[in-house]
Amino acid sequence: MADIAVSRSEKLEKGTKITRREWLNYAWLASLGVLLADIGGIGFLFAMPRFKEGEFGGVFTLGPVSNLPPEDAPPVNNPKGMFWLVNDEKGVLALYKVxxxxxxxxxxxxxxxxxxxxxxxxQFERDGTYIRGPAPRSLDRFVVQAVSPDGDVLAETDPETGEPVPIPDDPEVIVKVDTGRKILGKRRA
Ligand code: FES
Structure with a gap:
C-alpha cells in the first residue's frame, strides 16, 4: 500500500503526461460537444415561430365571435394582417389583400x-371568387381558426378547398387568422 501511495504522489509531483492517443480522444470529444451544441441550437431556432403574433406572417387574434362583422356586412379591412375579413352565411374568410x-x-x-x-x-366577388379581368385566379386566402379557451382548434379553413369556416356560436370561442398559411385561389375557367 505504501508503495502505491508513493508512486501516485510521485506521478502527481512529476505531472501527468497525456499520451498522443488520449489527446486525440479529448479533441474528438470536444469537437463532438461543439457539433451537438450547434445542432441543438439550430433545432431550437427552427422550433421557434418565425413571426410574432400580430405581425404579418404570423397569427392574428381577432377575439371572440362577437368581434366578427355581422353576416353579409361589408368586408372589414385588416391593414396590419394584409387581409379582408368576410363573414357570410357559409362562414368566415380572410382574403389576402394582394x-x-x-x-x-x-x-x-x-x-x-x-x-x-x-x-x-x-374584379372579384365578396368571397374572393374571380369575376373578370386579367387576374389568373380567385383571391388567395389565409387559414382562419376557431379556437377554444384551452387552445384547442375547433374549426379551421380546409387547405384544399379554402372554403369559409363555420364558426361555432359560442361566446368563448376565439377567432384567429394565420397569415403564415396562404391558400391559393382557384384558377379561373
Ligand atoms: S394587378 Fe390587379 S388587375 Fe392587374
Whole structure:
C-alpha cells in the first residue's frame, strides 16, 4: 500500500503526461460537444415561430365571435394582417389583400358590392371568387381558426378547398387568422 501511495504522489509531483492517443480522444470529444451544441441550437431556432403574433406572417387574434362583422356586412379591412375579413352565411374568410394578377392592392367597392383592382381592373366577388379581368385566379386566402379557451382548434379553413369556416356560436370561442398559411385561389375557367 505504501508503495502505491508513493508512486501516485510521485506521478502527481512529476505531472501527468497525456499520451498522443488520449489527446486525440479529448479533441474528438470536444469537437463532438461543439457539433451537438450547434445542432441543438439550430433545432431550437427552427422550433421557434418565425413571426410574432400580430405581425404579418404570423397569427392574428381577432377575439371572440362577437368581434366578427355581422353576416353579409361589408368586408372589414385588416391593414396590419394584409387581409379582408368576410363573414357570410357559409362562414368566415380572410382574403389576402394582394391581387392575384400582378400584386396590386385591390379594394372593396361598396356601391358595386365587389372587390376591384385599380391597376388593370380585375374584379372579384365578396368571397374572393374571380369575376373578370386579367387576374389568373380567385383571391388567395389565409387559414382562419376557431379556437377554444384551452387552445384547442375547433374549426379551421380546409387547405384544399379554402372554403369559409363555420364558426361555432359560442361566446368563448376565439377567432384567429394565420397569415403564415396562404391558400391559393382557384384558377379561373
Ligand atoms: S394587378 Fe390587379 S388587375 Fe392587374
Amino acid at each position: 391581387c392575384t394578377h400582378l400584386g396590386c392592392l385591390y379594394g372593396w367597392n361598396d356601391q358595386e358590392g365587389k372587390f376591384i383592382c385599380p391597376c388593370h381592373g380585375s
